Amino acid sequence: MTENHIVVVIGGGQAGLSISWHLSQRGIEHVVLEADTIAHEWKDSRWDNFTLVTPNWQCALPGFCYDGDDPDGFMKRDEVYDFVRRYAHSFDAPVREHVSVTNALQGTEGGFDLETSAGPMHADQIVVAVGGYHIPTIPRFAEKLPKEVLQIHSSQYRGAHQFPSGDVLVVGTGQSGAQIAEDLHIEGRRVHLVAGTAPRVARFYRGRDCVAWLHDMGVYDVSIEDQPGGVGKRENTNHYVTGRDGGRDIDLRTFATEGMRLYGRLLGVEDGVLQFAPTLEASLDAADAVAESIKDNIDAYIEREGITAPTEQRYVPVWRPEVETTELDLAATDITAVIWSVGFRTDYSWLKVGAFDGEGHPTHNRGVTSVSGLYFLGLPWQHTWGSGRFASVARDAEFLAEQIGLEISAAQPERVVV
Known part of the structure; x- marks a missing residue:
């Protein structure tokens, strides 16, 4: 027999649990x-040392x-896991684990027909x-x-x-790549790091965490439509920084002075030889420029609001590449492992509705799609910077x-949704 639900929420992480809490408060029947x-x-x-x-x-x-x-610290991996699970238990979220769609x-x-590992279901809304x-992304040339x-x-x-034993090559300097390189570096491994175009941000500036300044400035409340570039912002890479050991900057230049090898964009590999574009210095400069521009905005906010805050010397680069490496013969190195930190791609192949663009990304406005009753939640830049x-x-x-609630009221006027 087919199970029938008013709402089916697919996904039991913090996003799915958050909508479950609100649906429960409104008395809307649902299952996660x-x-x-x-x-x-x-x-x-x-990873084990994640924060x-x-x-x-x-x-x-x-x-x-x-x-x-x-409150000003940074939870470790297991603490975050426990936090989210305690949240589910706090309101007895109607989660059914080990049920895949x-x-x-x-x-x-009308509504949606779902095939699940627990049998067929029907939902008015999902x-x-x-x-x-x-799906983790690894370039095809990795096969070489x-x-x-x-x-x-x-x-x-x-x-x-x-x-x-041996050196480790990390490809990518987004949040994960930069932090993984740091983790290996702390563990005493020699790291070869391929720098991408990710920006960075200072952990602390003028006496406070930069996140606290940006929060007070309302940066996290600006909708994507009001951002420079509009919805194209969704393709941006997050700034790299770390919460490890109470939080600190990640400065790739400092890593270089401590023995880490840095390279520009990886183009490919031929006959065991890695080929790099000469983009390292430009990438480092661009990342620093973003970090300094954020400080400029904080300075302006402090002055505008008349806030008393300590002054601070601006960042001065501690290292620059004398010559950029464009080729590296693996046989001449001690590299025994590669970590690809180059992102993911989406996979909604199971969701057979017309709500996606040509690259497989959902088309929506604040999570509301053009398909009646279909919503998305927890996407990067769904509405603001903090959405994901x-x-x-x-x-x-x-x-x-x-x-x-409005959709239910329109479809079933006799049903009261509080």
């Missing part, structure tokens, strides 16, 4: 389907806030809360690397203990819950 276990991504897809890069006080889910004794399409008489990072070189994606990285993180998922969930 989780293919694995609640918040498993925090446990299964982060949040946003301070704990930003972990404010609907009806549940960080309650530890270090293998197919979903619009029903012939909320897709599975994030935007599904010598067979004896161990290769993994950043989502599989747990620590230096995974690799044989703890910072703003509560606000996004509340907005969608209101839309769902």
